[in-house]
Amino acid sequence: MSGKKCKHCGSSEIEVDPARGDAVCTNCGSVLEDNIIVSEVEFQENAHGGSSAIGQFVSAESKGGASGFGRAYVGIGQESREVTLRKAREGITALCQQLRLNQQCIDIACNFFKMALSRHLTIGRPANLTQAACVYMTCRTEGTAHLLIDISDALQICCYQLGRIYFKLSRKLCINIPPTGKCFFLYHKVANERAAT
Template sequence: MSGKKCKHCGSSDIEVDPARGDAVCTNCGSVLEDNIIVAEIEFQENAHGGASTIGQFVSAESKGGATGFGRAFNVGIGQESREVTLRKAREGITALCQQLRLNQQCIDIACNFYKMALSRHLTIGRPSSHTQAACVYMTCRTEGTAHLLIDVSDAVPICCYQVGRTYFKLSRALCINIPPTGNG
């Protein structure tokens, strides 16, 4: 804090510690600032010879400060990646369910299946449209609607074998008890 003086004793001997995020007067010991956000990156050597950063991560969801600045102008800036992924998944699932004329309850169930798949990292490495379609088909099966796998794959459009593979992998990994399809 160059050029600043302590408001308690008037001393200009102020120590700023970016690791702790505070500024302390070395003369009287008063904490002049805390929770300082530093825009620079500093490294320190650990006991094993490796390097680590000094400081801590500040999430966009944290309270206080100007963390929400810019949201009014740039929607999505500062949001967590998971929030964006879930919002886009809900949009895709809603559009697919509307094409299939499924109700809001089915949309919510399919979105919950997607959340479960996302939390177990089952969405990594496969297109989100495949996962969304598989979640909608799981919903159709668990809710007993008259929709077939081909109906879901035609609405997307994705090859029914790809949707079927994704559906099978997700239903097994999530331990979803899928009722068998009826023949009459």
């Protein structure tokens, strides 16, 4: 930052670190700029002779700024979307195993989540509720004997919040959910009574 001075102490000793993407006053320690985006690519050599790019990953699909609010990307070529999908698959798999659902149901729920993510329907919603709503959509479309209360009990989350997210996602994704008849609730009640005895 040639010619620049620290606005806190007036020092002109400013250190720019492209690896961190910031500019720091070496006199007082104030961070003057962060998330600096540079157009050139620099590489550094590690102790084993390999090289890696210096800086932060900025996705071509992002609308300005570095991905992850200035954090360095997680792995070589691994974007935030891939990390989100991996974590969602782990959460969905754990819930489906708890509900004794098969691999086909896990894959369908993950596809529902992927659709929601691509349409930006996951923004502002807790990840576990979105994943649970995708699992419930799968249960309804596949005709399993699970109710919304089963999923909310398994995750210890509010049934009403889960229901609201489920309805919003199913409506926005245009998923045709078959209606639930009274016999389905009776079957569920009898199954729970048998499990209790």
